[in-house]
Amino acid sequence: MITWLRNPIGLVSVVVVIACVIGGVWYAGRGSSGGRKTAASSQPVPVQVVQAKTAPISSILAYSGAITASQQVNLAPRISGQLASIVVDVGTAVKAGDTLATLDLGILPAQLLQAQATLQSAQARLSLMLDGPRSFDVAAAAAALNAAQARLNQIQNPLRSDLSAQTAVVQAAQTALANGKVAVDNTKNSLGSAISLYCNIYNAAIVTCSTPMPIPQKDMDDLQQLLRSNSIWAFTSAGSAAVAMTTANANYNTAVNNVANLAQTLASAQDKYELLLSPSASDVAAQQSLVATAQANLDNKNLPYTDADTAGQRAVVAAAQASVAAATTSVDQTSIKAPFEGLVAQKLLDVGATVSAQTPVFVMVAKAVEIHVTVDEARIGLMRPSMVADITVPAFPTRTFKGKVATIAPLGDARAHTFDVKVLAEDPDRLLQPGMFAQVNIVVATKANAIIVPTAAIVQQGTSSRVFVIVSGKASQKTVKVGIADALNSEITEGVAAGDQVVTVGQNVVRDGQAVQVSTLGAGGGALPSGTAGASGASGAQGGAPAGSPAATGTAAQGRPSATATGTP
Structure with a gap:
């Protein structure tokens, strides 16, 4: 065994030396890396x-996607029949309501005429019922008949009282006419005096002493114009005479016209008196005709129609109207018409083909x-x-x-x-x-x-x-x-x-x-x-x-x- 390992001081010394070596290596590496990084970050990055x-x-x-028409329909007739005509072809542009094809009409027109005639007859009958009878119409017709009959009786058999009354009427008319003539004479004298007074004061001014009576209307108009245009002159002696002459002339004209009217009244009264005494055959016949007409009118007003009769006839009219509508619709349904504006895309059948509501004839598309x-x-x-x-x-x-x-x-x-x-x-x-x-x-x-x-x-x-x-x-x-x-x-x-x-x-x-x-x-x-x-x-x-x-x-x-x-x- 190595002896220095047993010595603690030696062991510490070895550790210190190793640590220094490792630290130096790390520091050297860190310095080298940092230098490279700094050099790289300082270079600009190329960009666009x-x-x-x-x-x-x-x-x-x-x-x-595919283009489609905004509308597309298969067109078929609404009733069965045979194609009589086709008036369009593929690609034809049509408007709403245009006729594209028609079916054979057959007896449909005759059925429509028959239905219309039946309706006219029913309406005429209903009108007759509605026109009478009405109470006020009957009363008026009865009054007319009574008046006509009374007049006929008076013509054929005049009463003594009628003759006396008519005689009194004639006498009164004669008296009135005589009084009227007196009034004419009096007003004429007054007018003559007024003319004389005027022409002596205002000689030869519009009206002269020789002016006829009544004074002509033109002279009167001129005189009135003079009075309106010269108000001061109207208050002079000549003006006062002119006003008096104007009034006298108006009174004279009134009297003359009154006499003419009284003469007509007298003539009419005398004619009635003569008719009472001896009526002519034509007068009697004419009055009899009036009586017959009045009687016929009263009979017509008295025709008995109840409310039930009227209601029944109304029902007949309604049924006839429905028949006309049905016949008209049947005729209209023989035409195939365009439901909207567009184009005929396909024609599926030709003239002569038998068709029904389940048989399309055309394919139509909108534009x-x-x-x-x-x-x-x-x-x-x-x-x-x-x-x-x-x-x-x-x-x-x-x-x-x-x-x-x-x-x-x-x-x-x-x-x-x-x-x-x-x-x-x-x-x-x-x-x-x-x-x-x-x-x-x-x-x-x-x-x-x-x-x-x-x-x-x-x-x-x-x-x-x-x-x-x-x-x-x-x-x-x-x-x-x-x-x-x-x-x-x-x-x-x-x-x-x-x-x-x-x-x-x-x-x-x-x-x-x-x-x-x-x-x-x-x-x-x-x-x-x-x-x-x-x-x-x-x-x-x-x-x-x-x-x-x-x-x-x-x-x-x-x-x-x-x-x-x-x-x-």
């Missing part, structure tokens, strides 16, 4: 950058077209009615058709977790045809003035999104909030300003505060200045996604959207 810019950005979901796309559950929340869509078809590869989201199905497929979305296409030139395959790009979000950076520049750390911005030749790490994104770019809503230099290559190796060396931007590493790009499901609500995430990729199979990108460099 782009400038954050303000530009429009859109998030688009791309789908594919408007639509596309149904299947949207998965993860993206249905992005859809809204009236969202704009761009539609392309292989038949017209250089043309893009506009469309809008019309409806979003409220009920989805429970197994596939998908929902049906209907897109209406705007096609004024009628180029899109049912059966065509279409690509539908639906714009789910748009920002007109967004701050955008390449999606590749965003580094995802846990739940945070970060980018590196070059500040004074060093990388500065910024926590950002991401809005909507397309296939290449993302909107930054917070953390980056327009004009900032954002690292797009080297962002995964550079550290915050580390010096960098900016090199020329390589192909494919920059943001688009403007434009739109499809990204399946990217939206501000979801916070965006960096490159390589599900928000930047997609497939078109089984209703899944495909990522598309368009832009203006």
